[in-house]
Amino acid sequence: MTSEMRALLEGLSKPQKTISPKYFYDERGSQLFDQITDLPEYYLTGAELEIMRDNVDAMAALIGKTASLIEFGSGSSLKTRILLEHLDDLAAYVPVDISQDHLWSSAEKIRAEFPGLDVLPVVADFTQSFALPTPDIMPVKNVVYFPGSTIGNFEHDEAVALLRVMYEEAGENGALLIGVDLQKDVGIISRAYNDSAGVTAAFNLNILRHLNTNFGANFNPDAFVHRASYDEGEGRIVIELVSQKNQFFEIGGKGFAIADGETILTEYSHKYTLDGFADMVSNVGFQVDQVWTDPAQLFSVQYCTRD
Ligand code: AVJ
Secondary structure, eight states: OOHHHHHHHHHHHSSSEEOOGGGGOSHHHHHHHHHHHTSSSOHHHHHHHHHHHHHHHHHHHHHOTTOEEEEEBOOOSHHHHHHHHTOTTOSEEEEEESOHHHHHHHHHHHHHHSTTOOBOOEEOOTTSOOOOOOOSSOOSOEEEEEOTTGGGGSOHHHHHHHHHHHHHHHOTTOEEEEEEEBOOOHHHHHHHTSOTTOHHHHHHHHHHHHHHHHHOOOOOGGGEEEEEEEETTTTEEEEEEEESSSEEEEETTEEEEEOTTOEEEEEEEEOBOHHHHHHHHHTTTEEEEEEEEOTTOOEEEEEEEEO
16 A cells, blocks of 8 residues: 555544545646636635735845745746746746646746746655755855745644745745735635635535545545635634535545544645744744735735744
8 A cells, every 4th residue: 555545544534534635636626726716705816916916026136136946836826927037047946846747847837938047846745855956056045935825734833844844945044935824804714715606615525536536435526515614713714525424435445434414624724913923933943024915914925034
């Protein structure tokens, strides 16, 4: 049995059955996520893009000349392009992703769009430290870029562990540029994960189809419904699949029972206060130097340096 299957079975064997959000992103799931980012209720992407467009000159000034930009993720987003367009003297651009196919195809696109940019993709699981490539030009500093509020998927301890990896990869006089979704009116947050077109529900249910197709599971997706609820105490959206009856499923040669109303947890999406986020990064030795928000203060992009 692969270690991946072992981890899947472990998650489904917990009292709170769990499937990692990384299983959202098969081909169909990635398409559905793209649709989510265009939904009127899903404010995150629009707000972050607005922040990037309005403040990219200030960001470029802080990043400075001859830096190496290390993106945690494959770098296929428009946000990355906005940044690269305004950083014309990078020593290198280093996208880091576990999925080699996705990483290489998006690196090729970036190379075609930015001739002269030294694009050095690294295949790695960025939750563990990894070796950085050596660009032809010696970087003045490393700036880790982590857009999209993906930090929100991680529980507090895991988020701190990931920030510690970023701190190490940034190195001396390095920095972190990170997108962080903010706490706000619960109705706004809740609607972003319960859209009226049902795209988020389809995205959530697709995780079961993905496990059926690629991991030999036999879930009945029609017997589950999407639920996204905001936990005010924890400051996070909890995304689950709710079983609509007592039923069984199998995966990796193991059988599971799930009761009517019982859930499978598929994702957390943490929302931060500015103070809460500053506190968290200070645990690993970062300090927040600059915070940009959209006018409605829905979302933030933050520049942190090693103190
Ligand atoms: C890509 C993790 C930032 O938490 O908002 C969107 C994923 N899940 N709708 C988020 C997601 C459901 C998204 N992140």
